[in-house]
Every structure is written in structure tokens, then in C-alpha cells.
Amino acid sequence: MVNYFLTIYLVNMRKVDFDSKTIKEHGLSNSEYKKICELLNRSPNLLELGIFSAMWNEHCSYKSSKIHLKKLPTKSKDVIQGPGENAGIIDIGDDQAIVFKIESHNHPSYIEPYQGAATGVGGILRDVFTMGARPIANLNSIHFGSPKHPKTKNLLIGVVKGIGGYGNCVGIPTIGGETYFDESYNGNILVNAMSLGLVKKEKIFYSKASGIDNPIIYVGSKTGRDGIHGASMASSNFDDKTEEKKPTVQVGDPFTEKLLLEACQELMRDDSIVAIQDMGAAGLTSSSVEMAAKGSLGMEINLNNVPCRELNMSPYEMMLSESQERMLIILNAAKEKNAKKIFEKWNLDFANIGKTIKTKKLILKFNKNIVGDIPIEALSIKAPVYDRKFIKKNIPKKQIISKDKFNKLKIIDTLIKLISHPNISNKRWVWEQYDHTVMANTLQKPGGNSGVVRIEKTNKAIAATIDSSAEYCVAHPLTGGKQIVCESWRNLISVGAKPIAITNCLNFGNPEKKNTMGEFIDCVEGISQACNYLKYPVVSGNVSFYNETKEKSIKPTPTIGGVGLIKDYSKMITMNLKSENNILIVVGKTLGYLGQSLFSRIILKNKKGPPPEINLFNEKNNGETILELIDKKYILSAHDISTGGILVSLVEMCIAGNIGVKIDSPKTLVNLYEFFFGEDQGRYIIEIKNDNFNEVSNILDKNSVFFEKIGTVQKDKLTLKNEFDIFIKELIDYNNKWFKSYIS
Amino acid sequence: MKLSVIVTLKKEVLDPQGKVIQQTIGNMGIKNVSNIRQGKYFELEINEKNYEMAKSKAEDICKRLLANLVIEDFKIINN
């Protein structure tokens, strides 16, 4: 391997081209290297090659996804900032806005679960507070391999501790998430972290640089040798050499993050900042280039001024380091002294490392020499974009289940099996390790339909949820893509929130493979259709490709982070059943569709067939009708019907309320298994007072929403005539058992 | 047999704890302390006949549990 660290080549001093091994080590193809030479009109030196490698890799350039992401709807009357900034922003009235985004940290978390997950949280927090917002809630979606896989347990423990360790220390409540096990993640776990912040509309900060000769200020932690080439690691498959790449793992320091947050908030009180951006993937390189590109100007950086943690760091290392807890600020020149004072107060480094220049170039100086000189456009708009080849998946053939398969089963045994399954079991062990009440505004903690935090000094609250459905997506990516958006929408509706916008984290395998690319394109198409129809735009996101180990890809796993607004939180709805004699209604039509259901996969061991169809009209109509009922105060508790069907959702409501239900014998034609475990979409269970039944059915009828009564709340038992009669306490035990025994 | 294990962060890895401790020492008015790194220390009571066997067991434990070799090194010492 070339010693990148000791050699400094001066610009124009070398004529020799790099060999293809070095080029490959930088994650570049030979044709990309050729393009670099053309853009520069010469061959790059090693530092420049490193910079191109960082900016042109998949993670930073979105070269395989760019043309497809354009299909996503990104606008609505509530959107202040769509994709393209550090995070998306939506209007929530009263001159307030919510800034939010999701980020993946998959590869680092597999290599070092604690630090990988921790720095994932740190990164997404900076994306949010760099825009002027104070973070108010975190969520996460974590996917692991089969529980039986020897690595899974340690990865789970490490990731959960890492997420908690960072978020708890900074003092941001983690209000929701999802935890999923499937063998397709055996060699490639997913760690997606989402964060939301609150900002005053007139106090939003952007990353677009402007003005010439404005100082470029580096703040936060010192730069070390950590994480060099992290972004290119995220842009390649895992292989046997992954272990060797270990030194690139970064260590997070949440304490410094907290100081950085407070210092930035203090600096943001006046108009000192022209532009600001966190140093995320590809560190100083991507932050400086992106800010310059957006502002159509150049930057001159004197690398001798970069605060370094270690002696003799080379320009290559400084530019590519992914040390955490750092920010880059373009400052109003007159405000430098004052700004410096603030960062000194918080005990953080503050260094003037250069200035904005008119020529659209990135000029790097070191020891009085120019060691790098690259046109900004070569790194940004002229970076490669690919329209990769793809194969689309046809919708699989419907499965016909023979009746005798059901005859061997019992409803109650099936139910117990499902609620004891790792993916349905109670995730308390996970979220009790996250501080979910710090900031003292948490109205709904993890474990419900959505997390909810209120906005101080208003009646408003923000609901947020994070969802994915790899099984549906792998069966039919287009339907899967639609389904997650709808599930996210339902989760928000169920707490009484009006869904406003989403962020998305698209976790896929190798885009150079036609099948993976096809999955990606179809999922994006599905997301796009649903978002369009529901007027639920995408305001930010992240793409994570190359989630593969030894050529084995993960299931396509787009993760959707949904955000909704509750105008008056005294009307918020929770999912715990409230009191005896209230009646329960299933809203939405139950056809008993079992394809890709938990029941099919776990009980029948049948993984074939298409996922349930999505009817966007019903989805919207049902959801809006639920909101109308909530607004009119008819609904006492609500829960969407998702994985596991009616019975699993019902049990979740019973467990949450520690109260039972007497289930009515279904009058439908479908058999009991189809009725209770089918995963038809667009459905909810609501609890209402018996006395209100007429008013409620009038509203449902008026809106042409199908509904049926399904039972009555009763004391401590779940019963279905001629089938079962079981204490809720027992169900709680089954639901808790798996996680407890797995961890201990 | 009692063995001790010292686990330290690799040199190039950030040590947030060491950094804060060092600053605090400075703030307390103690001079001339130029660098501090924090690590972990373990005492193991291993019932093996000879030191070599105990040591190899300790090594195994370090690799599999006590040290995170991605970011840490370890050292076994004989008390």
C-alpha cells in the first residue's frame, strides 16, 4: 500500500499517473480517474486524488441514485426546505419550524457497534443543529441478523448502548424506533438514526457560502487520524478485508457534542454566521466543497491552521479525517472576535483556517506551498452520475393456501407464537436504555404508535415515527415502497397527528447489480406514488448502498421517518385501551389477505406471494376520517393494524392498557385465520364509548369508510367464544419473554 | 493465580476521558502534566497450575471480552 500519510506532493510537481491499484484503493474506477485528469487538465497529486475519492464516492455524490431520487415529491405548502440541505424543514405555524433528517451508520456499526452507533447519532444531531434548531427528539431503526447468528447478540447490545450512550449524554429524548431481526442482515446490520429539532423560522441557518474574503472558521474537536476514508468504506461491499479497515472507526465524544450544540446556539443568537455546516462524512473536504459549491465561490484553506490532535498530520489526513464533533462556519468578518469568545467559553477549538475566494476553486495551502488546487465544480456538479442498468421484479404469483393447513392450528396457540416472536416481542429492553423523558416534554414514549413531544409554551405537539418493511419490499419493491409510507402515515394518524412530511433512509445492496438497482428504483417509485397521493412529501434523506457481505445482499430496506403535527395536544390519542364496556371498531375493510404476512411466514413457513395491495384512496380516506373522529373527541384509543393483523394489534392495545377484550365472533365469510391474521392495509382499531356508536357510524358512513365492531373492553382477559379465554397478564409475559431470555 | 490486565486505547484513537481529565488537572492549578490517557484495569483470579496456562486463558478472555481490539490494546501482567 502507498504510504499516503507521509508523502506530500506539490501541485504540478508530478507527472506520473497513479497505478490502478492506488486508484482502486481510493474507490475510483479507471474511467473515473481518467475523468479526473481531464477535469484538472493534469494528473492529480495524492491529496487531490484523496479528495476526489471522498467526493465522488457513492455516499457523497449519490451517483447511482441521483436521477431516481428526482422522482420523489418534495414540496407542499408546509415545506420550508426540501432535500439538498443538511436537513429538511417544515412549517408548524406560529413562526416555528421542525428540522429533521435520518442518517445511516451501517458499516461502522458492524465493525464497532458501540462507537458506530454512537457516532451515527452524533452525526444526525449535528445535521439538525447546524441549521439553527435545538434537537428535541431522536428515533432510530436498527436491523440485525438472525438472533441465532453468533454475532447478533453482541451487535445488538453494542448498538443499543451506543445509541443511548450518545443521545442520553447530549440530553435529547429518544422517543421511538424499530428493532428487527432477519438473517439477511447477518453480515451487514443497519443502524439508521433520525433526529428532529425545533427552530424559529427567521433563525434558520443554511450551508450556502456567500461573500468574498469571509473567514472560514473551524470549531469543535481537534482533527485526528480517525475515520480516514470512512465515506468510501460506506461505498463498498464488506469483504474479508473488512477487518483490516478497522482503524477507520471513529470514536464519539457526546460531551463535546453537547458543548458544541450550546456554543452554536449561543453564536446563532445574532447574525454572525453567513453559512454553517457540520463536518460529516469526508470531513473537511465535503463540508468546504459543498458550502463553496452552493455559494458558487471558492475557498482557500491554510491547513497549518487546522487544529490537530496528533503530531505531523499530513494534508491528506486532515482533509479526509472523519473526526467527530466538528463544524465549519463562514463568518461575518466583523464578528470573529466575539465568536471566538463564545467557543472559548465552551472550551472548544476555534480556528480561522482560510477565506472565501472569488475563483471557484478549492485551494489548499500547507507550509506556504499550494498542495491542492481543484475546481469546485469538478468535485460537485461535474462528479459522475450513473444511470445504472436494472431489472424490475414482477409481482409474484398469489399463493393459494389449502384449507387443511388451518385445520391443524389453534387461534390462541398461533397468537402466542406470534407475540412471542423476536420481531413482535416487546422492545422495552431496548428503549429503557434510552432516556426518553429528558427535556420534560415527552407525551408519548417508545412503545406506542408514534413518539410525541410537545412544543413548550404552545398547545402543539410533534409526533414522529420510523418504519420499514423489508419483507414486503423484497417480495415486491413497488408495493413495499408504498406500504411503508402508508404505515408511517397511519402511525401518525393513530395519535391524532396530521402527517406533514417524511425523511427516508434507503438501505440497499450493491447498485452495480441489476437486481439491486431494480429494487431501488421500484421502492423509490412506490414511496413517490404514496407520498404524492397522500401529500406527504420527502424533505430529506439518505441513501446507503453496498449493504452486502460476500456478495450476499440485505433485503431492500427503505426506512421512512414520518413527522406529524398535533395542533392541540390535549386531544392526543394513545393506544392503551381505556375502560370496560367501551366498544372496539375495526376501521377499513378486512379481506383476510395473508400473502407475506407474519402468519404466513412464521406459522405456515411460506415466504412466497405478493404483499398486500395498497389502495391509496382508502388509505387517505380512512386516515382523514380517523382524524375527524379524533377531532370530535369520539376516539378514546387507537392503533393501526400492521404486522400480525387484527389480533396482534388488539393484544398490543390490551397489553398497553393492561385490560381485556371480549372479541365478537366475526360474521365475515373468510376463515378465522384470515380474518385475525390477515394484513390488509389501511386499517385501524379504535375504542369508543358505546353511547357514541351512532354518531361514529354516521361519520364513517358519510365518508364511505368500511367498519365493523369487533369487541368490547372487559376486565383482565382476552376472550373469543368457543376459542380461548386468556389473562392479559399471561399475554404480557409471552410478549416480554423472548427479549428477556435472549439478553440474559 | 492472580493476573492483571491493562486495556488501553490505541494511540491514534480519541480518548475523550483523558482529554477532560487533563484539562481538569490544569484547571486545578497542577502544572507540567502534558498528557493523560485513561484505560481499564482488571484483576483475574484464575485457577490454573502454572503461569503459562493462566496467561493463555487471560489472553483468550481479553481477546474475546475485555478488550475491543478494534480500538484497544491489552497487556497481561503477573502480580
Add this chain to the structure above:
Amino acid sequence: MKLSVIVTLKKEVLDPQGKVIQQTIGNMGIKNVSNIRQGKYFELEINEKNYEMAKSKAEDICKRLLANLVIEDFKIINN
């Protein structure tokens, strides 16, 4: 001058971490490990001319900061 410090919990103080590690080692199928205690390890770079002065400075730092003498003991070792 580089000095090392080891801070250990006093014998009578409960060590939850040591206990969990011990259990884990048992669960991992490693036998004959009868007791584990966890402590902290520090490396200090002290700019003093002689060892005695450096040591007395380290001692001061231990007493005032690194160890909580209510529950911990410390030991300074010369590298």
C-alpha cells in the same frame, strides 16, 4: 516522564461490572476464573526532572482527582 496509575475499588465495595464480566466469562464456557475486579488505569506524562518529584505529583493528582478514597485505592507504577 511517564507514570502509570492503577485505581481499584476497595475490597468491601461491590463491583457490579466485575461481577457481570465474571458471569459472562462463565457463560462463554471459560472455566476456572473465580474472581474478577475492574479498576481504572491511567498513563500520565509528567514533566519533572526526577522520578520522586513526578511520583509525588502523581500522588497528589490521585488523591485530589483520580481516586475517590472513600471507595478506591490507588497505586503508582513506574513504566
Add this chain to the structure above:
Amino acid sequence: MRSSVVIFPGSNCDKDIAVALEKFNFKNLMVWHNETTLPKSDLVVLPGGFSYGDYLRTGCIAAKSNIINGVIEFAKKGGLVLGICNGFQILIETGLLPGVLIRNKNLNFLCKNVYLKITNNKNNFLSKFNKEIIKLHIAHNEGNYYVDERNLKTLEDDNLIAFKYCDKKGNIAEENNPNGSIKNIAGIFNKKQNILGMMPHPERMIDKYLSGEDGKLFFNNIFSKHA
């Protein structure tokens, strides 16, 4: 009644407690750790969080900060001092309260609601509580209280234990002990009972929309005593 909340680098419940104090009519001031004197106050609060990242030992570095001498002086004169969570840990490191808070017994951070039995209500903090068993929230990694036998005896003999973890009905047993604390201790007083250190967060339970309201009793109590 006047209160001061000290902010250390890494404190993260400072705003929450300030909101709670103001809601219950305290005139509150925030005090930066670097200050050397406290503003005139009737109550000083050391808030929760991760002062200095909880590095080295939880609370220990904050205990060396400038303002601490002021807090000690204030306490010695009989002023009310309340340390919540990390604040409790800091009070211990300053030596104002005995014992030590170590890692939770299962080594996990733990965030949940717990029941507490008030074991001494003859003091400025808890005298007006109309019930013996309350529900509060805990969120900590190091809440496992330990104290040697001699000091434990003093705590018990002098009735200096404020709360113990219990169940809904007030049973104090090992299965209701979330973190391994000796004798299920969740909070203690100093000898003069003007200093209270506690792991639970009353400021997270101050109205009906949060997961409980028992924190209210707390702030009302202190206020009524000194208004």
C-alpha cells in the same frame, strides 16, 4: 422564593428544572459553573445530566468547579440544596452527602417510572406530601447507591433516608430495586436535612400530560415552606 440552578458543562436537565421551578412560582436564576459566588437564593439546585461527560467518575469533575465552594458555604449556613440525578452524584463527590453512586447492577442505563416510598417527611422538602407512595421517573446509568455499614447505620438511625424504591403498594423488596441500591435507597439527606440528593427526576412529572404529576408535590412543598 428564590432559586438558583447551577449549569455545568454537560448538564442537560438544567432547563427542565428551571421550567419546573418557574411554573411553581420560584424566581429562578441560572448560574454558570465558573462563577465564584451564588446569587441570593433560598434554594440551590444541582441539575441532572452528564457534567463533563460523566468521565472519570460521575460527578467528580463538576465537584471541583469554582461554584462548588459557594454551594458548600450556602449549605453550611442551612440553605436548601437539592441535587437531582447527576446533581446527587456531584453532592456525593463534594462530600456533602455520604456514600457513592456506582453503575446500575445490570450495567444498563435505565429510563422508567418507579414507585418511591417517602421514609422521612419531617423536613423542608417532603413535609407537605399528602401521600406516602409516589411515582417518579428515573433515567441514569449510575444510581446504584452504596455506603459502608457505619454510614448506613447513621443514615438509618438519624432517619436520613428520603425515599426508597418500592412497588405500587409500598413494598420495599429486591424486585422493585431498579439499580441495585443498598436498602433500595433512592435519595438521602445530610444530617441537618437541608441537603437532599435523589436519583429520580421530579421535574419530569409536573403536569397531567407527562407520565405523572407527583413531581408537583415536590415543588409546591418547598415553595410553601419558604414563601
